[in-house]
Amino acid sequence: MRIALDAMGGDFAPGPIVAGAVQAVAADPELHVTLVGDQAKVEPLLPPSADGRDRLSIFHCTQAIGMEESPVVGLRKKPDNSISRCWQLLAQNKVEGIVSAGNTGAMVAGGLFLKRFLKNVRRPGIGAILPTLKGHCVMLDVGANVSPKPEHLFQYGVMGSIFARHILQRQKPTIGLMNVGSEEQKGHELAKETHALFNNSILREQFIGNIEGRDINKGLADVIVSDGFVGNVVLKTMEGVFDFTMKMAFKELLGALETERDKAQKALQNLVNRYDYSTFGGAPLLGIDGICIICHGSSDDRAIKNALAICAKYGRARLNELIVEELEATLPDSTIEE
């Protein structure tokens, strides 16, 4: 398994990015990682002799797109940027997967420009793995496609279901449609049409109908289908509320406790480490011919290591072949009529 890792992408790059790669190759003896970035900055960060050091290489490039830079402008004005180089290595089959904690918009746009979609895929979507009371679920799309059509959302259900089965280990994943109420006739046209599409498809037994924002963390659905605008706002809202709530909890407890203050602080810190959305290990861009994992900008070495591991797991499970097969089975007539 060969993965290109954007060494220049992320709030703290290249430090934690390179560190994550070093840990990942040490943990997985079949993993080869190409660090894509400025050689002069990356090389000094590589330990001269570490387990798996021979499976780490550098692909030198001179430019990087900033985290806040306009994706379109960045991709156009910086032809030698690390994100475009990752995509090119994938297109040339020099790697099977790419991972970046850099500018999400540029990462997605880089893929859409290349148009390397899997057969029958209309629009790729980003799948975010979220914690629930029952384990994890995947929500997609969370930002690749802000104005989707019902067919796109239906395909997200198909792809998300395969992801949930093979990566989240759900036998028969349930699929819920993000909406403003549980009744069938709720929501805007997009939601209503998508609802009908699922109900008339071969996925209807897995489809549990509409779910609401408060159902996500309860684990009501294994796969949550959403347009990219709503999904992105939801993902970032979750991050914000978690952060806000933990800040308040720390403050409240520090004021109330005396002798066990340190213990309480440590317990809450455990919780932060476990659920911190920024270190959740990366979201796959599903529907691309190849494997593409997008990480949070503030990813630390642990998050990068996790993302590389998910990328490898995704490749070994041959998810993309399954996606092509299943889309073939549902499209075009069978989607509506069955």
Place this chain on the structure above:
Amino acid sequence: MRIALDAMGGDFAPGPIVAGAVQAVAADPELHVTLVGDQAKVEPLLPPSADGRDRLSIFHCTQAIGMEESPVVGLRKKPDNSISRCWQLLAQNKVEGIVSAGNTGAMVAGGLFLKRFLKNVRRPGIGAILPTLKGHCVMLDVGANVSPKPEHLFQYGVMGSIFARHILQRQKPTIGLMNVGSEEQKGHELAKETHALFNNSILREQFIGNIEGRDINKGLADVIVSDGFVGNVVLKTMEGVFDFTMKMAFKELLGALETERDKAQKALQNLVNRYDYSTFGGAPLLGIDGICIICHGSSDDRAIKNALAICAKYGRARLNELIVEELEATLPDSTIEE
């Protein structure tokens, strides 16, 4: 100030609804509350002699729309339902405001059917008051209008700004547009057009541009403008994440602490009481000629009391007159050209 309160609306109605009304009239000597609902169920809940008892009356009606019932079907098939009766009392000027913790969809639809919009208002929107690190903000719309036009969102900015100034006591409220990134060109067409509308309006000095989901609780904006679909999903997601995080915190702390377990539990419970989204006291339906406050279905007596107090405050501040004036000043030409 006369308010009609839907005594039959809410998960636990009429118990906590009537109790909230009893507390509200005791706290505010100028408040008159008409309890709209089944007299046989409401009357036994009224204490024979309590402070303000003479300012509580009952408007008898025989029907109630269920919390999960289809709003359209409910309103049509149950002409004597408590929500429609509240709206009628408002339309007949027998009350200045109405409050309900019942079926939100029916409450909004009841208002839209009557078409009692304030002058120049295109579509009413629900404003939700949310906790932030800096106090509170108001987000609108959170569910009345799931497919708005840019002009509707602009009007939400105008109305939200007036609400924030007079109810949240912000001198010059900042206005943010809910979007998937901070750059101007981000998002779908609705977001881009709305962004341009604000930037070219007399509100441009208050407009801070796009804000993301993670900015809400930070208090980055006093007014958050959103379409009703996104706003509704965000509101319910916040509720779900808060609930999930607190559950995890309780569990983690109970396992870690020994001697100060009770103290920690009490501290966290304080936090739940303070930030529980279900008891936040009600969201105004802004743009209606009259005052309409919509409460969470699981509202307790405290939440109902708060909602009645907000309704009274809203009326005394003459917010609706200010909304009409300000919309007049921004429309129609001044919106675009200034």
